[in-house]
Amino acid sequence: MASSSSGEFDLIARYFSRPVRRSPLGGGDDCALLAPAAGMQLAVSSDMLVEGRHFLSTVDPASLGHKALAVNLSDLAACGAKPLAFTLALALPAMDGDWLQRFSQGLYALADAHGCELVGGDTTRGPLNICITVFGEVPAGQALLRSGARAGDELWVSGTLGDARLALEVFRGTAQVPSEVFAAARARMEGPTPRVALGLALRGVASSAIDLSDGLAGDLGHVLKASGVGATLDADAAAQCVAARAQQPALLDAAGWRQLALAGGDDYELAFTAPPAAHEAVLAAAQASGTAATRIGRIEAEPGLRIVDGRGQAIANERFASFDHFG
Known part of the structure; x- marks a missing residue:
């Protein structure tokens, strides 16, 4: 994940770093490397959630973590694709450890349920904004369109x-x-x-x-x-x-x-x-x-x-x- 400060490095390491199997580089390099299985195509989709537009400020952080990934997995579902991995770009107004802990728990709970790994992303300071890009695979020529x-x-x-x-x-x-x-x-x-x-x-x-x-x-x-x-x-x-x-x-x-x-x-x-x-x-x-x-x-x-x-x-x-x- 790209970073620019020790605080940001600490945030990523504490809340969004886990072992990664699907990318040989893991989740800490400038890019993740993904390869679909033989005979498969990659299905890729991105969705952004903005506070006040897509969710209320009162939402439970664990629910927000779940929803942020769920709306992307829904795109894979519409394509008939099996989830593989995702990236997370997260803008935060401040570093709130309790909020991040609950958000990451909700995010990872749904990711684990679908065998979908976090393989990279970015963090920055700004109005609360969550952007996830998800990657899936589908047999070549069998995607639902x-x-x-x-x-x-x-x-x-x-x-x-x-x-x-x-x-x-x-x-x-x-x-x-x-x-x-x-x-x-x-x-x-x-x-x-x-x-x-x-x-x-x-x-x-x-x-x-x-x-x-x-x-x-x-x-x-x-x-x-x-x-x-x-x-x-x-x-x-x-x-x-x-x-x-x-x-x-x-x-x-x-x-x-x-x-x-x-x-x-x-x-x-x-x-x-x-x-x-x-x-x-x-x-x-x-x-x-x-x-x-x-x-x-x-x-x-x-x-x-x-x-x-x-x-x-x-x-x-x-x-x-x-x-x-x-x-």
Whole structure:
């Protein structure tokens, strides 16, 4: 890891130095050296988390360490890639040993669960900012891509939707929910589960995939554009995936549940497509990975996204705009 002061060296050595197996140089040189296994391709992705934009100042440091890596592992999951290693670039306003200890514990706990090693990075003083680059491997030609959806495919989503957005609205003071509902939603907001096992199980089954970070409707649009197709999305089927709905079905009206599911963001689930003939294989992959999968629509030849309710009646797309940092 690059450094410029004894304090920074000490920070790195104390909180972010462990033996590294995947790089022959270890984690203390100017570069890490990684080589995929024979017949494999490297999958690489970066995500940045900025205080006040991606997380609240009150978040538990261990949860933040978990989430910082989880959002990157979610990208590997969408590619069907197995995690290998990651780098960490960390800007800190001050050196707080207790905060760093908890942050690194949360970070390493998730890294160890996925066999993913920290192999380098950088630290500096500045507003709290966390940038991770993650490396994975996937058999050559087997990566799940956004460009593989075909007319006739079924559209699926993993896990639950909208919980993080519900927690955010409670923090903002724009929503009030029972304490147990808030606790569950907050856990999903601050500690998302990267669907790596499902992504691996979907290789050779799914035709396309994307991870959901900015909202289902908007992220799905990236798949449709890359694949040159359109889709009809059942908003009520997607709304059934909001975990809080099972706890408190009367908490919101139908429009409120749809809004959480389609435009909530920060879900880090997978949206993916697969041919109808692979329907049972999708369910088997979901069961094998311990992840729920819900069919929420279909891919069509006509370009564009058409959103309907459970009766097939059209709903205006404008209600479900995805998050845009510069919008």
